[in-house]
Amino acid sequence: xxxxxxxxxxxxxxxxxxxxxxxxxxxxxxxxxxxxxxxxxxxxxxxxxxxxxxxxxxxxxxxxxxxxxxxxxxxxxxxxxxxxxxxxxxxxxxxxxxxxxxxxxxxxxxxxxxxxxxxxxxxxxxxxxxxxxxxxxxxxxxxxxxxxxxxxxxxxxxxxxxxxxxxxxxxxxxxxxxxxxxxxxxxxxxxxxxxxxxxxxxxxxxxxxxxxxxxxxxxxxxxxxxxxxxxxxxxxxxxxxxxxxxxxxxxxxxxxxxxxxxxxxxxxxxxxxxxxxxxxxxxxxxxxxxxxxxxxxxxxxxxxxxxxxxxxxxxxxxxxxxxxxxxxxxxxxxxxxxxxxxxxxxxxxxxxxxxxxxxxxxxxxxxxxxxxxxxxxxxxxxxxxxxxxxxxxxxxxxxxxxxxx
Amino acid sequence: xxxxxxxxxxxxxxxxxxxxxxxxxxxxxxxxxxxxxxxxxxxxxxxxxxxxxxxxxxxxxxxxxxxxxxxxxxxxxxxxxxxxxxxxxxxxxxxxxxxxxxxxxxxxxxxxxxxxxxxxxxxxxxxxxxxxxxxxxxxxxxxxxxxxxxxxxxxxxxxxxxxxxxxxxxxxxxxxxxxxxxxxxxxxxxxxxxxxxxxxxxxxxxxxxxxxxxxxxxxxxxxxxxxxxxxxxxxxxxxxxxxxxxxxxxxxxxxxxxxxxxxxxxxxxxxxxxxxxxxxxxxxxxxxxxxxxxxxxxxxxxxxxxxxxxxxxxxxxxxxxxxxxxxxxxxxxxxxxxxxxxxxxxxxxxxxxxxxxxxxxxxxxxxxxxxxxxxxxxxxxxxxxxxxxxxxxxxxxxxxxxxxx
Numbered sequence: 001x002x003x004x005x006x007x008x009x010x011x012x013x014x015x016x017x018x019x020x021x022x023x024x025x026x027x028x029x030x031x032x033x034x035x036x037x038x039x040x041x042x043x044x045x046x047x048x049x050x051x052x053x054x055x056x057x058x059x060x061x062x063x064x065x066x067x068x069x070x071x072x073x074x075x076x077x078x079x080x081x082x083x084x085x086x087x088x089x090x091x092x093x094x095x096x097x098x099x100x101x102x103x104x105x106x107x108x109x110x111x112x113x114x115x116x117x118x119x120x121x122x123x124x125x126x127x128x129x130x131x132x133x134x135x136x137x138x139x140x141x142x143x144x145x146x147x148x149x150x151x152x153x154x155x156x157x158x159x160x161x162x163x164x165x166x167x168x169x170x171x172x173x174x175x176x177x178x179x180x181x182x183x184x185x186x187x188x189x190x191x192x193x194x195x196x197x198x199x200x201x202x203x204x205x206x207x208x209x210x211x212x213x214x215x216x217x218x219x220x221x222x223x224x225x226x227x228x229x230x231x232x233x234x235x236x237x238x239x240x241x242x243x244x245x246x247x248x249x250x251x252x253x254x255x256x257x258x259x260x261x262x263x264x265x266x267x268x269x270x271x272x273x274x275x276x277x278x279x280x281x282x283x284x285x286x287x288x289x290x291x292x293x294x295x296x297x298x299x300x301x302x303x304x305x306x307x308x309x310x311x312x313x314x315x316x317x318x319x320x321x322x323x324x325x326x327x328x329x330x331x332x333x334x335x336x337x338x339x340x341x342x343x344x345x346x347x348x349x350x351x352x353x354x355x356x357x358x359x360x361x362x363x364x365x366x367x368x369x370x371x372x373x374x375x376x377x378x379x380x381x382x383x384x385x386x387x388x389x390x391x392x393x394x395x396x397x398x399x400x401x402x403x404x405x
Numbered sequence: 406x407x408x409x410x411x412x413x414x415x416x417x418x419x420x421x422x423x424x425x426x427x428x429x430x431x432x433x434x435x436x437x438x439x440x441x442x443x444x445x446x447x448x449x450x451x452x453x454x455x456x457x458x459x460x461x462x463x464x465x466x467x468x469x470x471x472x473x474x475x476x477x478x479x480x481x482x483x484x485x486x487x488x489x490x491x492x493x494x495x496x497x498x499x500x501x502x503x504x505x506x507x508x509x510x511x512x513x514x515x516x517x518x519x520x521x522x523x524x525x526x527x528x529x530x531x532x533x534x535x536x537x538x539x540x541x542x543x544x545x546x547x548x549x550x551x552x553x554x555x556x557x558x559x560x561x562x563x564x565x566x567x568x569x570x571x572x573x574x575x576x577x578x579x580x581x582x583x584x585x586x587x588x589x590x591x592x593x594x595x596x597x598x599x600x601x602x603x604x605x606x607x608x609x610x611x612x613x614x615x616x617x618x619x620x621x622x623x624x625x626x627x628x629x630x631x632x633x634x635x636x637x638x639x640x641x642x643x644x645x646x647x648x649x650x651x652x653x654x655x656x657x658x659x660x661x662x663x664x665x666x667x668x669x670x671x672x673x674x675x676x677x678x679x680x681x682x683x684x685x686x687x688x689x690x691x692x693x694x695x696x697x698x699x700x701x702x703x704x705x706x707x708x709x710x711x712x713x714x715x716x717x718x719x720x721x722x723x724x725x726x727x728x729x730x731x732x733x734x735x736x737x738x739x740x741x742x743x744x745x746x747x748x749x750x751x752x753x754x755x756x757x758x759x760x761x762x763x764x765x766x767x768x769x770x771x772x773x774x775x776x777x778x779x780x781x782x783x784x785x786x787x788x789x790x791x792x793x794x795x796x797x798x799x800x801x802x803x804x805x806x807x808x809x810x
Contacts, residue, residue, distance in 0.1 A: 053734030053742045053758075084730060084742070086759045119727025120760040230731055308713065308797075309805055316806030322524025325489060326635055329458030337458045337489070353458075354491045355525040392713075394799050400714055401721030 001166040002261050004268075005174075008162025009144030013174040013199035015039040015241030018143040020150040023131035025124055026079030026117055031150035033131040034076045036195055037104065037139055041070035042239035044112070045208035047215060049232040055083035057113040058231060060093040064109055068204065071237055072110040074195055075100045075132060076151045078180070082115040082123050083230040092123035099129040103136035114193050116180060116231055117153055148178040151193060154399055155180050159272035165200075165261035168253040171244035173200035175258075177265045181224075181273030191229030192219060194269055200258055201240030202247045210250055210259055211236045218266035221298070221387045223305045224277040236262070274388045279395030282314055284372045284388065288328070290341075291383030296333035298385035303331030304374065311392030314372060319363035321349045328376060339379040345372060406571040407666050409673075410579075413567025414549030418579040418604035420444040420646030423548040425555040428536035430529055431484025431522055436555035438536040439481045441600055442509065442544055446475035447644035449517070450613035452620060454637040460488035462518040463636060465498040469514055473609065476642055477515040479600055480505045480537060481556045483585070487520040487528050488635040497528035504534040508541035519598050521585060521636055522558055553583040556598060559804060560585050564677035570605075570666035573658045576649035578605040580663075582670045586629075586678030596634030597624060599674055605663055606645030607652045615655055615664055616641045623671035626703070626792045628710045629682040641667070679793045684800030687719055689777045689793065693733070695746075696788030701738035703790035708736030709779065716797030719777060724768035726754045733781060744784035750777060 011018045016038055020031040046065050048058050075096050082089045097111040115123075148158035162176035179194035202210070211234065219234060240246070249255050275283050286304050291297035304310055307327040313320040321342050328335055342350035345366035349358050372391075416423045421443055425436040451470050453463050480501050487494045502516040520528075553563035567581035584599035607615070616639065624639060645651070652663050680688050691709050696702035709715055712732040718725040726747050733740055747755035750771035754763050777796075 051731060051734040052740045053730055081727075084727060084755070084758055084760060086757075119731065120755075230727075230734065308801075312802050312805035315802065318806065322486075322489060322635075325458055326456060326524065329456040329635065335457045350489070350525075353489055355489060392802060394802050396713075397717050397720065397797060397799050397802060400717035401723065 002264055003164045004264070005162045005164060007145065008176055009160040010036055010147060010176045010178045010195055010197050011141045011144035012162035012176040013197050015199055015239045016197045017139040017141050018147040019135040019138040019140065020143060020146045021131035021135040023077065023127040025077055025127060031146060032078045033128065033135060034147035034150040035073060035100065035132070035135045035139065036147060036197065037073040038237060038239040040239050040241060041072060042237040043202060043204040043207050044071040044235060044237045045204065045211040046233060046235045047211065049230060051230050053083065053230045055081050055115060055231040056085060056089035056093040057082055057115045058233060059090065060097065060113055061233065064112065067109060069109055071112055072106045073100055073104065074112040074114060074235055076114040076193060077128055078151050078153050079117040080115060080121050080123055081117045081119045081231050084120040085122055088122060092125045095125050096128060096132065099132040100136070103133050112235055114233055116151065116191065116193050119230060144176065144178070151178070151180045153180060154278055155276050157276055159269055159276065161265055161268045163261050163264050165257050167244055167257055169245070171242060173198060173242040173244050173258065175261045175265045177269050179269040179273055181276065192232050192273055194219065194234045196236040196262070196265055198238045199240065199242035200238050200244060200247055202238040202258070206248060206250060207236060207238055210262055213259065214262045214266045217263065218270040222270045222274050223302060223387065223389050224274065271388060274390050277390035278399045279393040280390030281393050282370055282372050282391040284314060284374065284390060285386060286374045286389065287384070287386045288376045288378065289384040290377040290379045290381060292334045292381040293383040294385055297383040298387065300328045300331040300333040300376065300378070301385050301387040303327040305387050305389035308392055311389070314367065314391035315393045317364050317368035319344050319349060319360060319367055321355065324374060324376065325350065334380060335378055336380065341377040341379065343375040407669055408569045409669070410567045410569060412550065413581055414565040415441055415552060415581045415583045415600055415602050416546045416549035417567035417581040418602050420604055420644045421602045422544040422546050423552040424540040424543040424545065425548060425551045426536035426540040428482065428532040430482055430532060436551060437483045438533065438540060439552035439555040440478060440505065440537070440540045440544065441552060441602065442478040443642060443644040445644050445646060446477060447642040448607055448609040448612050449476040449640060449642045450609065450616040451638060451640045452616065454635060456635050458488065458635050460486050460520060460636040461490060461494035461498040462487055462520045463638060464495065465502065465518055466638065469517065472514060474514055476517055477511045478505055478509065479517040479519060479640055481519040481598060482533055483556050483558050484522040485520060485526050485528055486522045486524045486636050489525040490527055493527060497530045500530050501533060501537065504537040505541070508538050517640055519638055521556065521596065521598050524635060549581065549583070556583070556585045558585060559683055560681050562681055564674055564681065566670055566673045568666050568669050570662050572649055572662055574650070576647060578603060578647040578649050578663065580666045580670045582674050584674040584678055586681065597637050597678055599624065599639045601641040601667070601670055603643045604645065604647035605643050605649060605652055607643040607663070611653060611655060612641060612643055615667055618664065619667045619671045622668065623675040627675045627679050628707060628792065628794050629679065676793060679795050682795035683804045684798040685795030686798050687775055687777050687796045689719055689779065689795060690791060691779045691794065692789070692791040693781045693783065694789040695782040695784045695786060697739045697786040698788040699790055702788040703792065705733045705736040705738040705781065705783070706790050706792040708732040710792050710794035713797055716794070719772065719796035720798045722769050722773035724749050724754060724765060724772055726760065729779060729781065730755065739785060740783055741785065746782040746784065748780040
């Protein structure tokens, strides 16, 4: 059984502590550095951006994970992405890891590094190392929420949660997480950073499989603007401090429960990123069913979710089903226009590819809400997929036209 | 030699006439129907939207062109796309063609049909047929500009031009064109309608080859919002009334001259569509060179041109080269981040993947102009491509959030 904790966070699981510091990397008068530390070595799994242009910390972490060791901590800074910063940037990523290892007396190569912010600006390494030293003295299980705030960039609110999972054998494990996102959000890991912690004991290979399985239905099913960034990283760490026996089989009852809990945490964080999408005024759930395959259903759903014309219509609560049908049409998914059925907010607006007579005002009212649901049935097969996105507002333009000024 | 005519239009070539009418399809007090007629049978070539959801007129025209006959006229209405209108829509497209054939005493299957406007609204066939009858009585070589105005939807200005081509043998041919576009513009024929006329004599197969060759470097190299519509059509018609001998070989000096003239007309119209992109405040030329192939260069250039983050940064004249590099990174084109060179308005801002120290203010000033040029050199090969787009402004959102209201 899964219980969502009120105000749960990345240090809700046993044996996890966090700390923050204000380094003055880009923002004044706010924390911009976060440390998340496990009291004991934790197994870890991570996925990274698919962008050919990868930030220095991503390259550092990829090498780190390739060594297959266990982790003790992750250090995250906001305000500077440490991307397109050349060899100095590579050195800065290493310096951040070393600084944490030194300050906390951790072994070499036990610290994961994440950066988010502006691309192409040299890292103020001294400031960051100073912040790491400060943070290292303030570790506490209570600083999870502060950590979630410290990693924000254009985010307007922190994103964190935690659930407890009651295992069949009576043990209880806790899974917590935090994330940041906003712009440049797109499947295959966009500008999103996410850290998930648990006190479950999960061998690395099992943790990796679980993460990839959950990734597909959470972070890889959201889009805000179709851009894919240089820094995206999802890190999942398990330190086993719950005392529950190791989860070695995801098909076992314990494994299934763990997967359900991990899915709950990752979907909550993915949705929180969309809800906080730059300029977003509506949270939009798009389900395509009846496609020839799951892949084609997702193709069609993502085409709808990415269409600026659909997203601006949603901002205006305009029941413009034509743009939705149009997006399905160019998605590449197999579609017979004469079979498609479309629903806006549960109201059927199109059947057999033909618009049904519906009250424009009523439809407008149905769409003029914070949570919009669009459903399409292609009537061709069993393929189904759900993705989440937000609308495209004046503020999206304002935020991104003014991002650095 | 190619000469651009001042205020040239679709009836500038010899033997072409146009007429317009106000049918009241959607807009009040404006012409919304255009006829373009050749005095004699014309060879024709056309390409259509790649969207799986095709409007009734597109399906009608595809069948018409498959018959391989010659055309005498094209009829175009604005305000209703006649898409997702079922069998009534199919009948409406046929009715439009028949009405023109009857009114002008033309043979069956000699009239091409185009519609643009809102999707999924029944066609007011009677109004349109009445308009066709009126227009048929007003044909004149002077009504080309009026025709370009009549086919506008969210366009803010008419788009038409013409060039004369002095052939080596002393003859002169004229090529004219008009187009409408605005939103839903994307390669592979988006919501764009374009009609190109010429008094050159060009066998159908040659005309078709010429059109496809020119298409790639004109209409298929522009994007506004990445959406691909249900109605896009490019029609090229040649009636031979210039008296110049038929162009049977595109590699001949006459063929080369014709191709150059056709390219000039199609590029002018394609650029005019981008300049009039919904809410556009800047015309952006993006060139990617040094790619492994032309295809990869175009992939990278289009990724830059489509990125909402790049487009909003351009609106703000923000020299945010990081977003450009990022788009190249996820474009799918082969890229070595450590080799990339980027230029904004001719100013080198990135070399070997590293930002060069440049004056933000100066760069901002360079970008704060109506015509922006972005260049990238991937330093990997000989592949080069240029595409055109516009920025993403508040007005894009306003226009599309309010489109139907």
